Amino acid sequence: MNVQAIREQFPILHQNVNGHPLVYLDSAASSQKPRSVIDAVSRFYEHDNANVHRGVHTLGSRATDAYEGAREKTAKFLNAASPQEIIFTRGTTTALNLVASSYARAVCGEGDEIVITQMEHHSNLIPWQQAAKATGATLKYIPLQKDGSIRLADVEATVTDRTKLVSVMYVSNVLGVVNPIKEITAIAHKHGAKMVVDGAQSTPHMKVDVRDLDCDFYAFSGHKMCAPTGIGALYGKKALLEAMEPVEFGGEMIDHVDLYDSTWKELPWKFEGGTPIIAGAVGLGAAIDFLNEIGLDEIERHEHKLAAYAYDRLSTIEGISIFGPVENRAGLVTFNLNDVHPHDVATVLDTKGIAIRAGHHCCQPLMRYLNVSSTARASFYLYNTEEDVDRLIDGLHQTKEFFGYGIG
Amino acid sequence: MELDDLYRRVIMDHYKNPRNRGTLDDEALTINLNNPTCGDRITLQLQVEGGVVKQAKFTGEGCSISMSSASMMTEAVKGKTTEEALALAEKFSSLVKGETAEFDELEDIEALSGVTKFPARIKCATLSWNALRKGIELQQQQ
Numbered sequence: 001m002n003v004q005a006i007r008e009q010f011p012i013l014h015q016n017v018n019g020h021p022l023v024y025l026d027s028a029a030s031s032q033k034p035r036s037v038i039d040a041v042s043r044f045y046e047h048d049n050a051n052v053h054r055g056v057h058t059l060g061s062r063a064t065d066a067y068e069g070a071r072e073k074t075a076k077f078l079n080a081a082s083p084q085e086i087i088f089t090r091g092t093t094t095a096l097n098l099v100a101s102s103y104a105r106a107v108c109g110e111g112d113e114i115v116i117t118q119m120e121h122h123s124n125l126i127p128w129q130q131a132a133k134a135t136g137a138t139l140k141y142i143p144l145q146k147d148g149s150i151r152l153a154d155v156e157a158t159v160t161d162r163t164k165l166v167s168v169m170y171v172s173n174v175l176g177v178v179n180p181i182k183e184i185t186a187i188a189h190k191h192g193a194k195m196v197v198d199g200a201q202s203t204p205h206m207k208v209d210v211r212d213l214d215c216d217f218y219a220f221s222g223h224k225m226c227a228p229t230g231i232g233a234l235y236g237k238k239a240l241l242e243a244m245e246p247v248e249f250g251g252e253m254i255d256h257v258d259l260y261d262s263t264w265k266e267l268p269w270k271f272e273g274g275t276p277i278i279a280g281a282v283g284l285g286a287a288i289d290f291l292n293e294i295g296l297d298e299i300e301r302h303e304h305k306l307a308a309y310a311y312d313r314l315s316t317i318e319g320i321s322i323f324g325p326v327e328n329r330a331g332l333v334t335f336n337l338n339d340v341h342p343h344d345v346a347t348v349l350d351t352k353g354i355a356i357r358a359g360h361h362c363c364q365p366l367m368r369y370l371n372v373s374s375t376a377r378a379s380f381y382l383y384n385t386e387e388d389v390d391r392l393i394d395g396l397h398q399t400k401e402f403f404g405y406g407i408g
Numbered sequence: 409m410e411l412d413d414l415y416r417r418v419i420m421d422h423y424k425n426p427r428n429r430g431t432l433d434d435e436a437l438t439i440n441l442n443n444p445t446c447g448d449r450i451t452l453q454l455q456v457e458g459g460v461v462k463q464a465k466f467t468g469e470g471c472s473i474s475m476s477s478a479s480m481m482t483e484a485v486k487g488k489t490t491e492e493a494l495a496l497a498e499k500f501s502s503l504v505k506g507e508t509a510e511f512d513e514l515e516d517i518e519a520l521s522g523v524t525k526f527p528a529r530i531k532c533a534t535l536s537w538n539a540l541r542k543g544i545e546l547q548q549q550q
Contacts, residue, residue: 341470341471341472342471343446343448343470343471343473343529343532344415344471344472344473347411347414347526347528347529348411351410351411358446359445359446359447360446360447364447367447373447373448373449373469373470374446374447374448402411402415403415403420403472
């Protein structure tokens with residue numbers, strides 16, 4: 001993988017920030033966009049823009065083809081059985097909310113269980129809290145190990161025949177841990193529960209095969225994988241999606257409308273009320289082409305190597321705590337420097353042109369589990385290099401120096 | 409953008425040696441406030457008698473800016489009437505927006521004017537002052 005050639009395709013990376021060449025280590029929050037994606041969106045607006053599924057005119061057909069073409073690409077990307085199983089959404093949050101609002105509320109009742117973990121992002125936690133409250137179901141947590149990983153024995157012990165849904169993130173946005181989704185899915189299915197996967201942090205970085213995982217639902221966001229913001233998708237097994245009620249009603253999603261009753265379009269459109277995010281979907285399609293060309297396996301290898309390099313170099317800094325497991329970690333490292341608050345770390349690094357994330361990462365329950373109020377996180381993507389890690393390490397040494405001796 | 413603009417000596421002094429860190433008894437007016445986007449949180453306690461802030465103490469967790477600001481704020485409002493305290497909060501708000509650079513009541517606070525150059529950190533500086541406003545509003549409703 002030629003990282004320099006890849007970097008050339010990301011216009012935003014070639015700038016100075018606060019007088020230093022930008023080092024972007026916040027791709028887990030949102031990735032940067034390659035030229036091909038930016039151009040695909042511009043080209044769509046310049047040549048093909050119109051509403052979809054309505055117009056008889058040529059632009060309407062082109063826009064529909066572009067939009068539905070993106071759906072086909074997305075289906076192939078996840079190895080879904082059919083494009084009908086791909087619902088375009090605003091992102092992971094909307095996709096998970098769709099399952100919680102429609103499926104969970106229909107199948108859960110008093111005494112039933114929804115099982116999640118304490119490492120979940122708020123968007124894979126609050127929708128289930130709300131669904132549990134609304135249906136009388138119990139929300140249960142698979143306990144975590146000290147390093148934040150999950151043991152299958154604990155999954156076995158938590159999931160019961162009363163469990164209707166298990167929802168777990170594939171890759172943790174804080175710990176970097178890669179969860180054994182296939183195995184968890186098998187346990188869920190053994191008890192007749194459906195498996196939901198939050199794929200926000202996995203889809204951009206590794207090959208995902210929803211049929212191999214055998215999960216029932218899979219949610220992800222485009223903006224973390226080189227696509228524009230505002231587009232993402234929910235994959236669901238066809239039979240489940242067919243049985244589900246829409247949660248948004250209006251234009252685009254209807255079959256027949258009467259004064260007092262209406263019927264819905266077939267899949268996937270019954271879940272896509274209103275004019276969809278057409279240009280966003282086109283951008284997502286271009287991002288998928290871009291990632292496929294490089295190869296997800298290559299990208300994953302590159303990021304794991306960088307994360308391991310970062311982990312090793314960070315470990316040499318005195319007074320640093322690194323969170324998450326040592327082995328089997330995805331391309332991010334979450335850490336804290338003793339006696340320097342993560343915001344202060346992030347501000348100092350920013351003055352050196354280095355962008356990292358500081359805060360609770362939308363994981364307040366996990367922060368409590370780790371017994372910290374916030375952490376700093378450096379996350380990597382296909383355009384990051386070992387030099388970026390070196391700049392981070394230098395920046396952290398300078399931060400320590402500044403807070404230790406710089407001002408006294 | 410220089411770091412020294414933000415992290416002045418006096419700020420680090422308040423951060424490392426916070427004034428009025430601690431708790432008052434249960435009867436004191438207690439305000440819990442957090443910053444949901446970053447996780448900083450403060451518990452501010454005020455003892456108000458006859459319309460005057462007799463005591464102000466805080467506990468909490470946060471960055472150097474939010475904690476030093478809380479330390480300075482509690483110093484500044486002690487002995488002030490609630491109206492004066494609210495006026496100070498207004499003035500602080502002007503300071504971090506860059507509308508004024510002076511803070512005669514407690515010169516240390518002027519050091520926080522550096523946050524104007526770091527827009528992402530303004531909310532850190534204002535956390536404790538927002539708790540103060542909230543507390544006085546609560547007290548006035550009682």
